[in-house]
Amino acid sequence: MTVADERTTAPAAKTPPPAEPSRFSLKHPRSRIAWIRPAVWLPLVVTLVLLAGLWHWGADQLPYLLPPLSDVGSSLSGNFSYYVHNALVTLGEATAGLGMGFVAAFVLAVLTSELPLVRRAVMPIAVVLNVTPLVAIAPALVVAFGFGPMPKLIITGLICFFPILINTATGLRSVPPQVVQVYRTLDAGRVELLWHVRVPNALPYLFAALRIVFPLSIIGAVVAEMSASGSTSGLGTAISVASSMNQLPVVYASIFVLALMGVLLLLAVTLVERRVLHWHDSTQ
Numbered sequence: 001m002t003v004a005d006e007r008t009t010a011p012a013a014k015t016p017p018p019a020e021p022s023r024f025s026l027k028h029p030r031s032r033i034a035w036i037r038p039a040v041w042l043p044l045v046v047t048l049v050l051l052a053g054l055w056h057w058g059a060d061q062l063p064y065l066l067p068p069l070s071d072v073g074s075s076l077s078g079n080f081s082y083y084v085h086n087a088l089v090t091l092g093e094a095t096a097g098l099g100m101g102f103v104a105a106f107v108l109a110v111l112t113s114e115l116p117l118v119r120r121a122v123m124p125i126a127v128v129l130n131v132t133p134l135v136a137i138a139p140a141l142v143v144a145f146g147f148g149p150m151p152k153l154i155i156t157g158l159i160c161f162f163p164i165l166i167n168t169a170t171g172l173r174s175v176p177p178q179v180v181q182v183y184r185t186l187d188a189g190r191v192e193l194l195w196h197v198r199v200p201n202a203l204p205y206l207f208a209a210l211r212i213v214f215p216l217s218i219i220g221a222v223v224a225e226m227s228a229s230g231s232t233s234g235l236g237t238a239i240s241v242a243s244s245m246n247q248l249p250v251v252y253a254s255i256f257v258l259a260l261m262g263v264l265l266l267l268a269v270t271l272v273e274r275r276v277l278h279w280h281d282s283t284q
Contacts (some may be wrong), residue, residue: 035060053129075249082238084221087257089234093149093224097156103212105161106206109168113198114190118122119169130162138227150222152231159220160213168211171202214269215262222258 052069059066076083108126111118135156141151145254176195183193225236235254 043087043244065248067252071249072252075253076256079250080181083235083253083257086233086235086254087261088235090218090221090258091261093152093234094156094221096149096219097153097224098160098213098217099157100153101157101160102164104157105164106168109165109172109202110194111166112169113172114194126162126165131160134158135223135227138224142228147212151228152221155224155228156217156220159223160217163212163216164206167205168202171205172198174205175201203277207269207277210269211266213274214265218262218265 055066055069059068077163106121108118112122124223138151138155141154145151145154172194179191179197183197188196221234222236222239225231225234226240235258239251239254242248242254
């Protein structure tokens with residue numbers, strides 16, 4: 001074989017792959033400044049403008065149903081401390097009730113995943129409790145616990161209880177049998193298997209439930225304030241009082257604050273999930 005033949009048969013040199021653009025470059029798929037691209041923010045802006053136009057048209061056609069947006073803004077800016085105070089009360093009830101429901105649901109999820117007898121005894125009652133209209137039992141809770149915050153916390157906790165229980169129990173029981181068998185061959189106890197295998201496997205399911213129940217806790221607190229007697233503060237009480245006095249700007253301003261609180265809570269849960277589950281495919 002001649003030198004010319006060797007040159008013609010030699011494999012072509014591989015070209016190096018292109019370097020990945022910087023995280024601060026707009027060409028990066030997960031750029032930190034991607035929000036400045038019109039394709040990211042323009043659809044939302046157009047949607048908000050259309051909704052504002054529809055609201056303005058509805059306020060002209062149905063003034064007894066929708067107040068002008070300027071009146072809602074004036075109510076927010078003129079009584080800012082009033083809305084902040086009531087929002088903090090509702091937020092405190094929502095987070096406290098959610099904490100109570102989370103602890104109870106997580107403990108029961110662990111018990112039902114480890115003890116089939118507990119699962120057969122508890123799950124039917126949890127399903128019945130989930131389909132029970134909690135507004136109907138609010139007066140009974142007031143009679144049992146008085147006019148303090150406890151009835152509101154119980155209603156909020158019950159609303160958040162079932163999604164956390166079902167998702168966490170599903171995650172705890174969905175560990176692949178091969179993984180469980182490997183740990184058992186290493187003489188891992190039930191507690192070690194729970195802590196090192198089942199709980200990490202249940203975290204994606206748990207955060208999926210939290211993305212639902214964090215905004216849902218705000219709804220639960222508002223429902224509790226409206227249905228439980230003795231409420232003197234909170235956005236639910238503000239909506240009830242303003243509705244009885246036909247103060248539509250106050251009603252819609254309170255609803256706007258509630259929606260903002262729900263969005264912020266959902267954003268906080270999402271950020272925590274990305275930090276905790278950075279290893280999971282759901283956050284990629």
